Amino acid sequence: MLKTNSQPMILPTFINPLGEDNQVSKRNQVGQPKLDLLQPLRQWLDDMEIQNRKLAQFIAKLIPAQCPFERDIMLFGHKIAHIPPMCKLNPLYDQFVGLRFRALCYLVDQCGEDIQSYC
Numbered sequence: 001m002l003k004t005n006s007q008p009m010i011l012p013t014f015i016n017p018l019g020e021d022n023q024v025s026k027r028n029q030v031g032q033p034k035l036d037l038l039q040p041l042r043q044w045l046d047d048m049e050i051q052n053r054k055l056a057q058f059i060a061k062l063i064p065a066q067c068p069f070e071r072d073i074m075l076f077g078h079k080i081a082h083i084p085p086m087c088k089l090n091p092l093y094d095q096f097v098g099l100r101f102r103a104l105c106y107l108v109d110q111c112g113e114d115i116q117s118y119c
Contacts, residue, residue, distance in 0.1 A: 038091055045095035050106040053113075059103040060118040063096050 050056045067085035074080070087093055107113040 042092065042095050045092065045099055048099060048102075050099075050103050053107070053111050056103040056106045056111070059100060060107065060115070063100040063103075065100075065119050 050059070067087035069083060069087065070085040071083045072079050072081075073083070090096070104115050104118060107115055107118075
């Protein structure tokens with residue numbers, strides 16, 4: 001117990017001891033292994049290098065810059081419903097966005113192409 005400003009402060013309330021809490025969390029991590037079936041595909045997409053102009057152009061055209069599913073439903077000029085973007089529900093969303101970014105960077109840096117037509 002520490003005393004600061006004449007008020008006692010008990011340290012174990014602020015610091016987790018290395019005893020029980022860490023052992024419980026280790027048991028939960030070891031007892032329930034996570035199986036990620038998409039990990040090989042994620043790794044393949046992350047490791048893909050863009051070294052071909054036509055491939056980079058194809059990827060930039062194929063993967064949209066914005067989520068195409070987000071919509072406002074209008075009736076007589078009034079918004080009655082909103083469909084949220086569902087791209088984030090795609091488990092490979094981050095990999096596709098990264099791949100598109102690498103393709104656009106290749107087109108700009110290596111080919112000197114103007115990418116405004118892809119945006």
